[in-house]
Amino acid sequence: MLPRCADVDLVDAASEVLGMMFFTDVMNGNVIGEPPDKPVTVKVEFQGASSGMLHMSMPRETAEALTANFLGLPMGEVPSEEQMNDVVNELGNMVCGSFLSKHESEELFDLSKPEILAAAAELPAQVATLHRSLELDNGKMVLALSWDRLNPAA
């Protein structure tokens, strides 16, 4: 059984971050879809009253568009690999922190330094992982939240 509103809060957290800081709207937060091929994937681990990790995966084109929006690059300018990785790391950090702040409002938590995974990395498939696919106005994204509070035995 999911903690109260975990799935809604995860999509809300991503929507708020993308809307406020990346000028990107989430058109649909409940799309069932396959992870993108050769994606850009960021992983953020967290510890505190509860622990777990968040993976965010998106096609390279989406990552480039989000990076350009965040950095305010001129129209048509393609961000460097370093810029893209830095921005995707920051995106993962913000979405994970925003989600946890909704759920752990009284408890301190620590976020790991976000890490870009190799393109071939697969998203976690454990039972205690919440998956959501987001359809964005400039691409798509898959979220996978592994969290000890999703595990009924925890």
Added chain:
Amino acid sequence: MALRVLIVDDAPAMRLYIRRTLQMSGLALSAVFEAGDGKEGIAVLEREHLQGAGIDLVFTDINMPVMNGEEFVTQLQQEERLREVPVLVISTDATKTRVLRLRELGARGYISKPCAPEMIRLKVEQILGRDYAAALC
């Protein structure tokens, strides 16, 4: 009166975002400095203080290597010549416990990410007062 601002964050993209937001907000800026962690931030503050210009406002993240945001704020409070410099924390960790702890340590304000550009400008006005409103376009 034009502001001299220091941005302390280990993520270059976030430093650029804050810098760009400040520049677009209408606040008059005379200098924007950057540091990748709290230790570098202290070094910039001391250098600028020694040169006589000082820093009017500091933005800092919490999670950083070498010296994190809490340690940075704590050390600033222990430096008599630097403790009056207002510090505004920008972080994803918006738990009540964290915000209260930072306030106790001496931070003057807190912005939780995600934050709209208008929020950054509002907080600057709240912390620095209306003297700076005259500098707004």
